[in-house]
Amino acid sequence: MQINILEYLEQTVKRLPxxxxxxxxxxxxxxxxxxxxxxxxxxxxxxxxxxxxxxAVFMKKQPATAVAYFGAIYAGCFYVPLDQEMGLNRIxxxxxxMKPKAAxxxxxxxxxxxxxxxxxxxxSYEDISVGKIDELxxxxxxxxxxxxxxxxxxxxxxxxxTPKGVIANHRSVIDYIDNLMEVLKADEDTVFGNxxxxxxxxxxxxxxxTIKCGAxxxxxxxxxxxxxxxxVEFLNEYKINTxxxxxxxxxxxxxxxxxxxxxxxxxxxxxxxxxVFPIKQFNLWRKHLPDARFINLYGPTEATGMSCYYEAxxxxxxxxxxxxxxxxxxxxxxxxxDKDEEAAGGELGEICIRGxxxxxxxxxxxxxxxxxxxxxxTCKAYPExxxxxxxxxxxxxRGELIFVSRRDYQIKHMGHRIELGEIEVCxxxxxxxxxxxxxYDSHKSRIVLFYTGTAIGKDIIVYLKEKLPRYMVPNHIVNxxxxxxxxxxxxxxxxxxxxx
Amino acid sequence: xxxxxxxxKDMHPEVDFENNDKLIDQGILDSFDIVSLIAEIDNEYGVxxxxxxxxxxxxxxxxxxxALIEKLED
Numbered sequence: 001m002q003i004n005i006l007e008y009l010e011q012t013v014k015r016l017p018x019x020x021x022x023x024x025x026x027x028x029x030x031x032x033x034x035x036x037x038x039x040x041x042x043x044x045x046x047x048x049x050x051x052x053x054x055x056a057v058f059m060k061k062q063p064a065t066a067v068a069y070f071g072a073i074y075a076g077c078f079y080v081p082l083d084q085e086m087g088l089n090r091i092x093x094x095x096x097x098m099k100p101k102a103a104x105x106x107x108x109x110x111x112x113x114x115x116x117x118x119x120x121x122x123x124s125y126e127d128i129s130v131g132k133i134d135e136l137x138x139x140x141x142x143x144x145x146x147x148x149x150x151x152x153x154x155x156x157x158x159x160x161x162t163p164k165g166v167i168a169n170h171r172s173v174i175d176y177i178d179n180l181m182e183v184l185k186a187d188e189d190t191v192f193g194n195x196x197x198x199x200x201x202x203x204x205x206x207x208x209x210t211i212k213c214g215a216x217x218x219x220x221x222x223x224x225x226x227x228x229x230x231x232v233e234f235l236n237e238y239k240i241n242t243x244x245x246x247x248x249x250x251x252x253x254x255x256x257x258x259x260x261x262x263x264x265x266x267x268x269x270x271x272x273x274x275x276v277f278p279i280k281q282f283n284l285w286r287k288h289l290p291d292a293r294f295i296n297l298y299g300p301t302e303a304t305g306m307s308c309y310y311e312a313x314x315x316x317x318x319x320x321x322x323x324x325x326x327x328x329x330x331x332x333x334x335x336x337x338d339k340d341e342e343a344a345g346g347e348l349g350e351i352c353i354r355g356x357x358x359x360x361x362x363x364x365x366x367x368x369x370x371x372x373x374x375x376x377x378t379c380k381a382y383p384e385x386x387x388x389x390x391x392x393x394x395x396x397x398r399g400e401l402i403f404v405s406r407r408d409y410q411i412k413h414m415g416h417r418i419e420l421g422e423i424e425v426c427x428x429x430x431x432x433x434x435x436x437x438x439x440y441d442s443h444k445s446r447i448v449l450f451y452t453g454t455a456i457g458k459d460i461i462v463y464l465k466e467k468l469p470r471y472m473v474p475n476h477i478v479n480x481x482x483x484x485x486x487x488x489x490x491x492x493x494x495x496x497x498x499x500x
Numbered sequence: 501x502x503x504x505x506x507x508x509k510d511m512h513p514e515v516d517f518e519n520n521d522k523l524i525d526q527g528i529l530d531s532f533d534i535v536s537l538i539a540e541i542d543n544e545y546g547v548x549x550x551x552x553x554x555x556x557x558x559x560x561x562x563x564x565x566x567a568l569i570e571k572l573e574d
Contacts, residue, residue, distance in 0.1 A: 226531040258551040261552070462513075462514045
């Protein structure tokens with residue numbers, strides 16, 4: 001039985017040592033290079049006594065970043081991905097929370113890391129990935145490893161203003177990747193075009209799918225997602241046949257009518273998720289790529305990425321949502337109503353995830369872990385943890401699961417999961433802001449911030465840009481004399497939404 | 501030009517759009533901005549920017565973008 005994700009790499013490197021594993025426009029790494037460099041990093045860390053603890057990986061998105069992740073795991077550690085896109089404020093918050101003794105940086109980040117309030121050792125990827133491999137140390141680490149050991153901590157938005165670090169173990173990641181690859185029908189002919197950031201669990205699909213299947217991943221430059229013709233040209237140049245993108249990225253191609261001029265000719269598997277796919281755009285894709293498979297994926301970071309899938313192989317009415325379908329093999333969805341009983345028929349319920357895909361919880365945060373990772377209320381006789389997603393869903397008449405809405409103020413914007421509360425907490429700390437409230441304008445897909453006080457909108461934006469990841473900064477800002485209140489004295493979000 | 505500058509200022513109030521000619525190269529505009537801009541230009545000016553014109557050169561400055569709008573209006 002596989003107990004460590006590195007076994008994917010070790011199996012594949014025997015079969016396909018010289019095949020390209022990861023590439024971007026600057027660099028290509030074969031499976032053998034990935035294997036050797038990751039083991040060199042693991043040996044180095046082990047030599048320094050870094051073991052069973054977090055290792056920060058702060059590198060720009062590139063093939064080497066995946067190698068650094070594996071290096072940390074070879075050392076018996078788990079990695080904590082950092083990226084400039086998160087904003088320096090969030091990076092400092094994460095370092096403060098995780099307190100990693102070692103951080104792997106590259107040329108583009110080392111100086112930045114030195115400027116931060118970081119007490120640990122800054123290691124250069126370029127130096128530690130070419131050193132000696134200590135086979136003895138690595139095999140001893142592996143002998144003492146179990147599949148319940150953590151593999152990474154990735155951070156997600158928190159409504160109280162502090163991001164939460166989701167910590168996953170080998171078992172949950174192996175379960176997820178095995179079942180996802182089966183659904184995607186991925187194999188060594190698969191060529192992934194990666195869009196999602198490496199600091200989110202979303203990129204596990206390509207990063208780990210590649211070493212499991214002996215596939216190849218091309219990292220697509222972020223700027224191409226602004227210029228859709230270039231994007232399609234990239235897909236064709238590198239013969240990309242499989243993508244797992246956020247819906248926004250697919251819509252950029254279809255809504256600008258690019259498909260009428262040029263189609264991604266090798267693309268046969270298109271997985272998407274994290275957002276609702278506008279049916280008009282989905283139908284355009286189907287029309288231009290009639291032979292491709294379209295797969296809707298659904299799942300929270302807390303259940304290792306994705307939990308459910310639906311193969312969208314029919315046309316949809318414009319007002320009909322694409323189902324999230326059914327859970328992966330070895331995962332179960334419990335739809336719990338207000339009484340914590342399983343919702344019957346088409347009744348609305350909260351989507352709860354059951355299975356080994358459920359991650360360990362939030363790092364060093366038992367309180368928030370216990371709110372969401374709870375005892376299965378339908379199981380009284382023995383301990384069993386399920387994850388409550390906060391997503392409301394129901395089954396349609398075909399027995400397919402449908403996502404309906406959120407039960408709180410979490411949104412999906414440009415594929416990112418955002419707690420509006422986190423933006424509000426941050427805006428409320430600006431001088432001369434009395435009260436702030438965020439509304440998501442789903443019609444225009446933009447975050448609107450309403451506030452009272454004498455602060456100038458421009459100053460608020462500048463401040464938020466410093467404190468929050470770029471994708472969380474409001475797209476529109478409105479100053480009001482007073483925020484409308486409900487009869488209970490709470491901010492009336494419905495009235496605010498009417499002002500949009 | 502005024503309308504376009506207002507649109508841009510609404511997105512990034514701190515940026516000097518009159519003079520900056522590296523809006524893409526410096527990462528000031530992101531993909532969300534491009535999508536919003538194209539939709540708003542369609543609303544305000546009634547012109548649809550064709551896919552082959554959605555290239556960095558046309559979005560690096562307000563001036564270049566306005567020149568594109570004028571060209572498409574003709």
